[in-house]
Every structure is written in structure tokens, then in C-alpha cells.
Amino acid sequence: MITSIQNPKIQQVRELLAHSRARREQGAYVVEGIRLLEEAWQAGIQPSGVFFSADLNPRGMVLVEEMRLAGFVTEEVEFSLLKRVSDTENSQGLLAVLPYRAVDLPLNANFCLILDAIRDPGNMGTILRTACAAGVQSVLLSSNCADIFSPKVLRSAMGAHFHMPIATKSWGEIQEYLNHSPEPPAIFLSDVREGQSLWQCSFTEPTALIISNEGAGASDEARTLTTHVVHIPMPGGFESLNASIAAAILLFEVVRQRANP
């Protein structure tokens, strides 16, 4: 049983939780909790280390045992030490180090989401969770977005990372990816006031939707890529929506139009 915070494996977990640079350098990140680790495991991601404490519930113990039997390293950590290392307020007594893996963005995606400088990890995670529920096939992030493997993004996304390809790219790479599609999508930029109402836009053809930082607005690079500007009418006379809320309304308008073409 690991009992010391000086243990090199525990030190690695702490670094990966705290620093996006450590994650990039080591090509690894940490997930916490039973549900997230179940999702990762079902998605075929092979943990490089699984750490649990005695308070882990039976469902979690079954998962750890399954991983151990499959040949992966599982280690018990002293209860109070795992709590101390955890990034969550109420640790379930389970975390794992997972390796980055190559993301294959589908070449013929007809529903793409592009995030432009979304820096708030909670918003980012919520957007990923919503996009996954809406059936988005490809998520592209500008390089100044929050790190998708930060603990808070992983938590708010509730496992969306393991169901949907997500890749951080330069704007040049984003453009190249979209242009190389057999049917290049119309690229819609969400704006507060400009452009057509979302209900007047047609989203039944291949569509890419750009969501920008609500404070800073759209970047020049996002505007350059854009083929259509779209806005959400707000009859309340209170013109203000959180970025994750605007994303949800737009994503589910695409779903609506495709369900009732």
C-alpha cells in the first residue's frame, strides 16, 4: 500500500493534475471517479496506473479488479493520502493515469464543432458534454482554449472525451481539415447580434459551428473561416447568454432540423 506523498507515482499524479505542461510532456492525464474511469475503460483506453483506496465502493472495486485481471497495474493508496491528492471535493477513492492517444477526426463529418478561445474549464466541459449528446462527430479546438485534459474539463464533460473525437489544432489545420472534407461544411459563427437568426439558417447540409469566448468575442481567425454568421434572438431584452448555453441552443437547433427536415 502506498502511504507516502513522496512516492514517485503519487508525485506524478499530482503533477498531471496540476499542470497542463506536465500532461503535454508526459502525454498523460488523470481521471478521477468510477463513472469517468468506466467510460474510459469501455472506450478501450489502457491505464498506465490505477490507484484506489479502501473506501472505494463495490462497483468501483469490480472495475479495479477487472483492470488488474487484464494485466494493468493497480495499487492501493492510503485513504487520507488519496483524498489529499484528489482534485475533487468528495473523492470516491479511485483515480487513474491514462495515456494520450491519437485522435482520428472523421474525414466526412457532417456535424463539426469548433471552439474559439474557450478558456473557462467548466464551460468547456459542459460544451463537450452537450456536443456529445447532440451527436457532434468532430470537435476542433483553437490552441488558446482550455486544456481538454484538465481535471475540471474532464469532470464537467462527464465522459464525452471517450465518445467523440476532440483535437486541438492551429487555425490553419482547422481550415485544412474542413476544406479536405468530401463535402466541405458551411461554417457558422455564433454572434450576439449579427447575422441570421438560427431559425432561418439551414443546418441540414454538412455544418460546422464556431463558438467563441463570450467576453472577447470571435477571433479574427474564426471570422476569416466563417461562411455564415448566426445569432440567437433574445426576446427578453436581456442580451446575454453563457457560451455553453449559446452552444447548446445552436447544437440542438441542428438536431431539430435534421430530425424534422
Next chain:
Amino acid sequence: MITSIQNPKIQQVRELLAHSRARREQGAYVVEGIRLLEEAWQAGIQPSGVFFSADLNPRGMVLVEEMRLAGFVTEEVEFSLLKRVSDTENSQGLLAVLPYRAVDLPLNANFCLILDAIRDPGNMGTILRTACAAGVQSVLLSSNCADIFSPKVLRSAMGAHFHMPIATKSWGEIQEYLNHSPEPPAIFLSDVREGQSLWQCSFTEPTALIISNEGAGASDEARTLTTHVVHIPMPGGFESLNASIAAAILLFEVVRQRANP
């Protein structure tokens, strides 16, 4: 200038920020920051105390001066003390104590929102902000919701409190309010799977929408009140939406149907 944390006015601010019980007992709450206080001031709410520090920017100073000239008590607080008292990470150097005021719920609202045990303050605030943008005319909260005057709800709602009537009620009072409307609304309960798709529902007649706690699901009282159950189809095969996201998709479907009847 106030320099001591022992100052009774500063003690009151700390209590009102920290405890919903203190807010209820004193019938008062604290707003922080220029934008929120501007919204409250424009809505005609009379501060019982305004506290600022020397680092407040010119726009904030103009607001403070306006309040002082209108006869309200404004007091300078030492920079580091106001930072210490503040609930925000980056205090702008401005906060005010505001009195509760009576909420008049319109009797003929044709767009109501009912929150059922929404306990997360960030979610609650985001829902209020979205409801205000969507033009909701009346918001009713079950008594086990988060306190609408908690600092985090006020922050996430971005001023929605000052644009829209919001009242915490018992389920009996909620029912009575809805029944006494000249045109009692259809009452839609949002569910994960059950009921009609939101796109098949008609929201052009008077509508009340119930949003429940995403973990616990709908309460028995909410189900009793319900006339229609509605769900959001999720083609991604990942059935999970944050309560504030589900609320936004439903609220803006009402807006869509009324914009394009």
C-alpha cells in the same frame, strides 16, 4: 475610511455573504461588482449601504457618486479589507447591501419557469440568466432550491434578478398561482426519456416549464402538477445534459415556436 474587520457594517456584509439564514433574517443581501450594482440601481433598488475602495475604476466611481448624491450611504473601505471581505476572486472594489423587496408575480404570465430542487448555485444562476434572455415572465422556485440571493447565484445570473420576477414558494402556492391565471398554462415537466419530444409539443399557448434536479429527477410534487412530460432527443447516444443546458434548449424552443408560429 473603514479599516477594521471588526467594523459592524463590515461584519454585516460578511454575514450576508456567508449565510442564507442571515439574509432571510435581515431581509437583505450583498451584490458585488459594477455591472450588478448598476443593474440593481437602474431597477430602482435602494441600497442600504455602498462600500468601495480606492482601486474602483472611474465607471464605478461615477455610480457611487450618483448614489451618494441621491442620499444613500456610501463608505470607503481600505483596499485590502474590501478584498478580504469580497466573495469574488477579483474584487472590483465595490459592493452594496440591498434590501429584499416584494415580488409581484404577473397574474397573466404566458411563459413561466418552475425550478424543482435546483441546488447548485452556478446552475441556478445560469438558468435565471437564460430565462431572462428568453423572456420568461415569472420564475417560481420550490423551497429546496438554492438561495437566489447567494453570491454565486447572483454572479452567474448576471443581473437577471433585477429584470424578472423570481419568487420562492411552496408547491401549494405554485399550484394556486398557476390555477388563478386567467388562462392557466399547460405545465411541462422536462424528463430524460419520457414524454413527447420538445419539437412535437406546442408552446404557443400559455406555458409553464418545470426543470428538475438532474441527479434526483423530478419530485413527486412536480409530477403531480404536471400536465405534459417533455424530453430532449439526444442522437449522440450519450444521454446526459446539465440541468441549465436542458433548461436553455427547452426555453428557446418556446421562443422559436412563438417567433415562427
